[in-house]
Amino acid sequence: MRSETTAADTQQVPDAQSADGSPETLRRVAVASFIGTAIEFYDFYIYGTAAALVLNQAFFPTLDPVNATLASFSTYAVAFAARPIGSVIFGHFGDRVGRKSVLVASLLLMGLSTALVGLLPGYGTLGVWAPLLLILLRFLQGIGLGGEWGGAALLAVEHAPRKKRGLYAAFPQLGPSVGFFAATGVFWLLSSVLSDDAFRGWGWRVPFLLSFLLVGVGLFVRLRISETPVFAKAMAAREASKAPALDVLRRHPRELLLGAGGMVVAYGLFYTATTYCLAYATGTLDVPRTTMLGLSLVACLFLAAGTWLAATRSDGDGRRKLVLAGAGLSAVWGFVLFPLLDTGQPVLIALALGGALFCMGVVYGPMGAYLPELFGTNVRYSGASLAYNLGGVLGGAVSPLVATRLQAAFGSSSVGWYVSAMAVVSLMCVLALPETRERELT
Template sequence: MSTSPLSATPPDVAGKNSTSRVIFASFIGTAIEFYDFYVYATAAALVIGPVFFPHSSATAQALSAFVTFGIAFVARPIGSFLFGHFGDRIGRKSTLVASLLVMGLSTTLIGFVPGYDSIGSLAPILLCVLRFGQGIGLGGEWGGAALLATENAPPGKRGWFGMFPQLGPSIGFLASNGLFFGLALSLSDEQFRSWGWRVPFLVSAVLVAIGLYVRLKIAETPAFQAAIDREERVRVPVATLISQHWRPTILGALAMVVCYTLFYNATTFSLSYGVSTLHIPRQTFLGMLCIAVVFMALATPLSAWAADRFGRKPVLIAGILAAIVSGFAMAPLLGSGSTPLVLLFLIIELFLMGVTFAPMGALLPELFPTNVRYTGAGVSYNLGGILGASVAPYIAQVLAAHGGLTWVGAYVSCAAVVSLVGVLCMRETRHTQLM
């Protein structure tokens, strides 16, 4: 009879890695990390341009803000290589603590950077450096959180356990967007641009302290401890990954493209477009995003359950096909400017984001052996970010300016096709043993 990883560990370790503690530690870290990341995404859509890039053109400001947004996605694979190396060599726990510190410190310091009017060109330089730090930290976060959950999961429940790191982003986004929503309601535009936008960045310091407390209480995962006992660790995980596991790395990255494109076009681009072009009040659009992200959170456990029941590939294929169709809804729904139709568009896109995102918490770790799993899962995840998210708001902004929302919708559909190819070419991983 097979035993769960939790039951196979010594009693003291099993106690530290109880089901509730593992779930909470994997969830809270990604919630905080993505809170930090989404705080910047929202600020980029609303205020980063005029504060740090005071060009005469609003379009130039928006494009400059979205360039700084993309910097972190370039940094994320670097973070995956860096933290993945130590995660596969030293262990999951200590690496997760370090990634959380890097991300939290970078986010908090952004809240203290003066604007262009105060220190000139040094302001955007400091902003870019700290944004790069955000990307480094997040690059090391997700892979470790997914491994913490899946390497402790009982048989047949890996998709469900892997869902909790995937649920963190919904909560992180809801917290960051909700805070911006509250500030939009309580502050004037002048107050918000002067100092109000900095508050969510400063709140990150408190959240990181909570996350560190939780993660310092957990023990190493059973799968990694078993790899140590069998002396299976490799000296340079990234070299082994590139030489022996390049194919699943590429396919995993392609599979992630649809998740990122759906999310950042439905949030960062749509928020910027809705406020600046459709002239929907900022607080109204933020409120609609808060409602829509609830549907993303609801889709996450449903999709994870289905992935355990039917397999990773069938669930992903169904979600990706729906995402391809959803691109055609962008112009008539978002472009209408009607609040109910815009809300419907946001709900559709974020629900599909949850459907396609949830299985990744189990799928990407299942593609790799234990000795390169941290590196492989993280690199695939964050390479997908470069392809699907780093340039997504920028490309969408350019396409909207030159061809309208129909072109932006076509871009979303094309990104989904890229993911469909990746998923069709990979193996089903539901019955893979994480040894």
């Protein structure tokens, strides 16, 4: 009896997954992985939008504007620090108990934590307890999301036929695009119909409260899916790891660190082009809030296009080739992002944001299949989740904070250099990884 599966094993054992699975089953899996990630990323992104627009005043009113914005972004970063912890917790049970039950638990934790933010009184009511409770709820958000992506990606990849893993992994990878579009759209609608006082007083809470409804939808969809055949076979062969996270660190440190490095630019681009640029354009360039939210909606379409194009083409062209192409494009786009943004012209701002998110999508799309394929079945949930979320700490948590400081000290062009530097880091990491599209999963 084996207790662990190495990366090399994944290349040599015949594929036992349900390549001949019924179309109805595959459609149900695609829908479940897509809807779940869309809901959970909606929950995550509404916080980022609120942090850029209103949380500094609601929870940190005693600080000057720059420090209040930094404090707001710091609570935002707390969730990224929590996400690797969530990867360890949910990955442990996902690799030992099953993908399906863990995905239901992560959805509940993420959704309820988000909804409670909408009910949390501000600084004027609770004083210092308000930001402390906000940090706690944000931390719980991060724990929940830390277990979400890996499980959703594995749900799609471990059900899919080998030659279509990129295609089916595209569905959970589209979740962030749709979640961000929905989050931005709700804030745009509220900003359009409410006065500024009403929006800052209570309107910003509505997107958080909607999470109560969305959690119910997500649970209905996810409870109808079955366990993945790849995991079921591993359990039948008694190949479960006793400590999946430790086995990843011991047997797959290279894949873990390089995979995390490959994700850095995707996170960095996204949170620079959305959260930071939203705060920068509305606060420094005096672009109206509704205008920036509308332009962000347009840019999100470019993210979805890049994600779908790269994910589906990765089955034929290879995951590594497309991720490298996306990282190279990102390195170039970093130099034009802020010159376009600083014009203050809506069309050029849309081009700046749309180009950045398209580049991000080209990197991000193939990662839905690439990261899971780097790890064996009995540590795949933990390994893929940890790589994905460690990349988030390095690329997503610090990007708005670093960008705010760089812009204040050296001007907006320095933020573009920072984006390009992250792209080079990811490029070098992926160059050191192998191609995986021909690997078997068991």
